Amino acid sequence: MQISVLLALLVSTASSHVINPHAPQARAPAPALAPAPQYRPITASQAGPAIPASTGYYTESFGGGAYMVTDGSYQALFLVSTEGVIVVDCPPTIGMKLIYAIGNVTDQPITHLVYSHSHADHIGGAVLLVNRTQDYGKDNENGKGGRREEIVTIAHAETARLLSQVADPNRPTPQKTFRDTYTLRSGNQTLELSYKGQNHLDGNIFIFAPQQKVLMLVDVVYPGWTPFSRLGQVMNVPGFIAAHDQILDEYNFEHFVGGHLDRSGVRADVEIQREYVRDLYDNCAETIRLSATDDPVLGAANVLGPVAALNPENPWAAFDVYLKVTSEYCANLTNAKWIDRLAGSDVFQVENAETMIESLRIDYGVLGPFANT
Numbered sequence: 205m206q207i208s209v210l211l212a213l214l215v216s217t218a219s220s221h222v223i224n225p226h227a228p229q230a231r232a233p234a235p236a237l238a239p240a241p242q243y244r245p246i247t248a249s250q251a252g253p254a255i256p257a258s259t260g261y262y263t264e265s266f267g268g269g270a271y272m273v274t275d276g277s278y279q280a281l282f283l284v285s286t287e288g289v290i291v292v293d294c295p296p297t298i299g300m301k302l303i304y305a306i307g308n309v310t311d312q313p314i315t316h317l318v319y320s321h322s323h324a325d326h327i328g329g330a331v332l333l334v335n336r337t338q339d340y341g342k343d344n345e346n347g348k349g350g351r352r353e354e355i356v357t358i359a360h361a362e363t364a365r366l367l368s369q370v371a372d373p374n375r376p377t378p379q380k381t382f383r384d385t386y387t388l389r390s391g392n393q394t395l396e397l398s399y400k401g402q403n404h405l406d407g408n409i410f411i412f413a414p415q416q417k418v419l420m421l422v423d424v425v426y427p428g429w430t431p432f433s434r435l436g437q438v439m440n441v442p443g444f445i446a447a448h449d450q451i452l453d454e455y456n457f458e459h460f461v462g463g464h465l466d467r468s469g470v471r472a473d474v475e476i477q478r479e480y481v482r483d484l485y486d487n488c489a490e491t492i493r494l495s496a497t498d499d500p501v502l503g504a505a506n507v508l509g510p511v512a513a514l515n516p517e518n519p520w521a522a523f524d525v526y527l528k529v530t531s532e533y534c535a536n537l538t539n540a541k542w543i544d545r546l547a548g549s550d551v552f553q554v555e556n557a558e559t560m561i562e563s564l565r566i567d568y569g570v571l572g573p574f575a576n577t
């Protein structure tokens with residue numbers, strides 16, 4: 205439904221309610237604000253492991269004491285060492301389930317929590333882990349005593365800065381921060397943390413377990429799936445594109461943890477997404493190029509003229525239509541190839557195309573009809 209139609213409907217419903225206090229009591233069903241669209245079904249080969257309904261989470265072992273926990277939408281990582289457990293991220297949707305998943309693998313206490321980046325949907329459960337009273341099995345007389353022990357929290361300096369702007373009690377300020385690299389060693393486990401600049405967000409780090417060849421980078425690559433809306437709510441598209449090469453060129457990994465959905469990935473998943481992103485880039489660049497011609501669908505004069513005529517003195521109006529039409533055109537071009545290759549292509553392709561169109565315009569300077577005249 206068009207927003208204008210929806211607003212008109214809401215306004216007329218509200219005013220008739222006010223104007224006529226004797227309106228019949230029985231109400232028509234409320235108009236659905238969000239219709240329930242039916243997208244393409246997820247095929248058997250696209251579906252990951254089933255999440256047991258009894259627990260709500262699934263634990264995948266990578267060997268050597270490294271595990272991924274997923275609730276189907278979000279993922280966290282943990283490593284069991286000889287001296288305790290290192291956790292990376294605690295998405296609030298997983299929350300306490302992460303503690304149960306760890307408890308079913310080891311009775312070691314959690315000693316470290318690494319924040320992949322500052323976003324609340326990935327570390328908003330930090331408060332559940334930090335300064336928790338933990339059972340220390342053997343250390344206590346009854347074997348269960350429970351001792352309050354501070355968990356060391358580690359993040360990039362930009363993550364600490366972003367968190368200091370909002371003071372969310374669920375995301376305690378990290379105690380240790382770094383700028384370039386940080387090697388976390390605890391007992392027999394090693395995690396190499398590295399920052400390569402802004403991509404999804406400032407402070408979003410590469411997290412590598414060299415012994416198990418597990419690489420974690422959150423909100424960049426979505427194994428088997430189209431990226432989440434707006435290329436995963438990306439802050440820096442050139443940095444996001446570069447991250448695909450950084451993953452493939454700089455890491456000898458076998459398992460990839462992207463922070464989302466139900467399964468981990470492998471190198472091929474990252475290669476496929478790199479190909480998808482290059483296609484999206486090329487298709488959107490071609491779309492902008494066409495919009496600078498007199499193409500009947502995309503030509504700027506054909507698209508903008510009628511909107512501008514209806515909305516004099518309002519340049520936003522024509523620009524909004526330009527972005528919508530070009531995004532949809534680029535999404536159509538992209539879906540022609542990707543709709544069967546990546547799950548969810550029909551859900552977020554227009555939003556992803558719009559993000560790429562805007563980045564091509566303002567980051568890469570591919571301005572089409574708005575270039576130097």
Ligand SMILES: *[C@@H]1O[C@H](CO)[C@@H](O)[C@H](O)[C@H]1NC(C)=O
Pocket residue numbers: 267268269284285286392393415
């Ligand atoms: C480290 O120690 C833990 C606990 O004994 C064990 O489960 C894990 O496999 C070990 N990992 C490596 C890489 O040695």
Ligand SMILES: *[C@@H]1O[C@H](CO)[C@@H](O)[C@H](O)[C@H]1NC(C)=O
Pocket residue numbers: 259303304305306307308
């Ligand atoms: C093991 O997992 C189950 C199911 O999530 C949970 O109820 C139980 O508390 C866990 N055990 C430990 C020791 O954490």
Ligand SMILES: *[C@@H]1O[C@H](CO)[C@@H](O)[C@H](O)[C@H]1NC(C)=O
Pocket residue numbers: 334335354376377
């Ligand atoms: C955890 O507890 C210690 C000791 O009481 C305290 O100094 C520290 O600030 C607490 N950390 C958090 C994140 O609450």
Ligand SMILES: *[C@@H]1O[C@H](CO)[C@@H](O)[C@H](O)[C@H]1NC(C)=O
Pocket residue numbers: 501529530532533536
């Ligand atoms: C995109 O494809 C849909 C479905 O085929 C079509 O209705 C729409 O007009 C297309 N949009 C553009 C801008 O070409």
Ligand SMILES: [Zn+2]
Pocket residue numbers: 321323326404405422423
């Ligand atoms: Zn994020």
